[in-house]
Amino acid sequence: MRIGVAGIGAVGAEVARSLDRGDVPECGLSGIAARTAKKAAALNENLRHPVPVRDFADLAEASDCVIEALPPALFGDLAEPVLRAGKHLIVLSASQLLGRDDLISLADETGGRILVASGAMLGLDALNAANVGKIHTVKIVTRKPIDGLVKAPFVARSGIDLTALREPMQVIAGSVTEVAREFPANVNVAAAISLAGLGPDRTHMEVWADPSLTRNTHSVEVTSDSSDFTMSIQGRPSAENPATGIITARSVIALLRRFHSTLQVGT
Structure with missing residues (x-):
């Protein structure tokens, strides 16, 4: 499964490094999207297998699933091309889904899916x-x-x-x-x-x-x-x-592992 990461701050960078290490079975890193070339280059220097730095539309096309770890203002710029392409979108900026029924309708039309990572909340x-x-x-x-x-x-x-x-x-x-x-x-x-x-x-x-x-x-x-x-x-x-908890990135990794897990615990 090809996984793209949009936003390489504390959460996105940790998820990208985990995918690069092979921590998630059957999943590989297909690319990253970053606000600055310098930040993207710094992350790639620490990956075993450097990946392309893509814009949002290209990341959507190159991936089966895209992880959104962006500043709130950029959420819509990523969500629309990913869902238009019928792909999976894992959302961390859950607040940006409030009042966005249009994105749910778009996913219905294209076969895309919106998955909200549990982030820092249990239960x-x-x-x-x-x-x-x-x-x-x-x-x-x-x-x-x-x-x-x-x-x-x-x-x-x-x-x-x-x-x-x-x-x-x-x-x-x-x-x-x-x-x-x-x-x-x-x-x-x-x-x-x-x-x-x-x-x-x-x-x-x-x-x-x-x-x-x-x-x-x-x-x-x-x-x-x-x-x-x-x-x-x-x-x-x-x-x-x-401002970001360590467990947030780990909740994304746990969600990715569920895609190919034979045994799943919890609803």
């Missing part, structure tokens, strides 16, 4: 199962170290000085739809939770800055007719990008 299996019945409420609380939020545009626009923070502070609260407008790069976990459950308008979210933390923390509370459950995860931040 999506339980949420999917609960959604077969009736879910009553879903609430997600995201707590991040100062480094993970200090450069967020919303924080700058609001004049919030997180560097002087001495105790936890709620930065924003509302529906996932509302929070996603202000934090498109920080709500991918919540977007995935909302897509698996009640939808973005009915899923409540809070974002907190916490100077006592060194890890991103996500907690989810769900009530439903089948079960009530609480999930919490503390992700170790990537050394390359403190």
Whole structure:
């Protein structure tokens, strides 16, 4: 299976290196897409088998599956050619799927598939199962170290000085739809939770800055007719990008392994 990687930041670069090492059976790296030639060249220097640097359209044609690990603003530029070509699109910027029913329709027409990687959130299996019945409420609380939020545009626009923070502070609260407008790069976990459950308008979210933390923390509370459950995860931040958890790239690798796995555990 030919795998393309679009975006070679902390997540994309790790997935590309894993594919290059042969960590994923029956999958090979078909190419990468990067914003700068310098960054692409640096990654290729560390691969056993350097690959072509392609634009989005070329990457879609050369691959059976493309992994999206891009800044939110570039999501549509990649998603449309991949789905138009009838290929698999593995999405990490789940927030960019909110309100994009046109992409789902495009995939329906061409035979493409959109797969949302679980990223930094556990328990999506339980949420999917609960959604077969009736879910009553879903609430997600995201707590991040100062480094993970200090450069967020919303924080700058609001004049919030997180560097002087001495105790936890709620930065924003509302529906996932509302929070996603202000934090498109920080709500991918919540977007995935909302897509698996009640939808973005009915899923409540809070974002907190916490100077006592060194890890991103996500907690989810769900009530439903089948079960009530609480999930919490503390992700170790990537050394390359403190706003991204190490487990995010590994969730993509785990998803790729499922394509050819004889035994699959979980729904």
